[in-house]
Amino acid sequence: MTPPPTQPVLRLSDVVYGVAERRLLAGADLTVPAGRSVSVMGPSGSGKSTLLMCLMGLIRPASGRVEVMGEDLARLSSRALAAHRRRHIGMVFQFGELLPELTPVENVMIASLLAGAPADTARSRAQELLDGLGVPHRTATHDLSGGERQRVAVARALVNTPELLLADEPTGSLDGEHREAVADLLFSTPREHGCALIVVTHDPAVASRADVRLHLHEGRLVQVEEAR
Template sequence: MSDPVSVAGPIIALGDLHLKLDSAAGPVNVLRGIDLSVARGETVGIVGPSGSGKSTMMMVIAGLERPTTGRVEVAGLDLASLDEDGLARFRRDHVGIVFQAFHLIATMTAVENVAIPLEFAGRADAFARAREGLEAVGLGHRLGHYPSQLSGGEQQRVALARAFSTEPSLLLADEPTGNLDGETGAHVVSLMFDLARSRGTTLVLITHDPALAARCSRVVRLVDGRIADADVPRSGLRPVAVPASGR
């Protein structure tokens, strides 16, 4: 394993990152030489057309997808040096993830869903911390409810509480409001930013919503697997065009 980067260094460092995937039509170059550095505590919005590689880049940062070539260092760790067990520990200890689809376990209550990563981390106080997390997102009265008994906004707040439960240094959010109406989505987003700010968590947010991206301290635009602009002026953001042939 390479020496970890300094705590004062970037939390994400991607160098000449390439990812090629096989398809029925032949190899597809999804990422084409990504170079990106994200400082600790920064909030970064990732924008770009569908098929530009945004979600794939997030999967690589989370250690859920291995690049074909290139350097991936996250939270001081060289992800290429980790086996699958090591990557699982890396995610457990450093990363929270929020998806557009809430990914809650239907047979578990809200508090049980939030407690899962804490139990995996061996926390004896898993359920106490899960209750605190749900109270922090305004769901202290919904501890024993199952996902089917919760609204979409409530389910996403449970997912937020779960993502923050282990106090990750990095939160990755992929279209977290995509399944929510405007008012509910705005409430969830405010909670996410408030939690990230109060806990010093770095936030990387994938979105098609220019207003949401503009809330971040920096905006990165991907086009066709490459970074077209790593510091898009937030005042100049426009709705992202989605090509008909987008993956």
């Protein structure tokens, strides 16, 4: 499904979510079109992880709407939600969450196979992405550098050509050189792959690369400044 020009990839409308008596999201609003990047900062415990889980449909807000490609995630059945997530959303985790005993190609293929792609197609797409990212195919994943592992994680997130790419502290475990390389890669994806990108980070230097910088403050997403 390709969105019409007027339809954003992601739209949050007055999203509210809390745990016990604590509100982590208190009327969060956000609209992101294809080809744009957004960074979200905030102190630990401010609700950034909760926000990402809402965007993936892993938790349902108490009220409000989370729409990805025009679908309100809360209205989908569990089966339909899983299919919608596989088709439209890619996720890059802080530590990659790769299987070390597999090759990079096999790690990337998994997401494609789960989405129902034939093995040959999945392997070809994985190799194409890894070639583009400069990651060796045959080296065991556990022998890769931290930066190479994160590039594998990005490739896995992109293998199903998602419209929405999410990244949770993607450079948090990397040193300076690898951090810059992975940040370069992530913030080039909206332009090169036509997706919308949301990056949650504690790093102001990483956040500053986004088209729009937001701060999660008292459950609301507040714009800090236009980065460019």
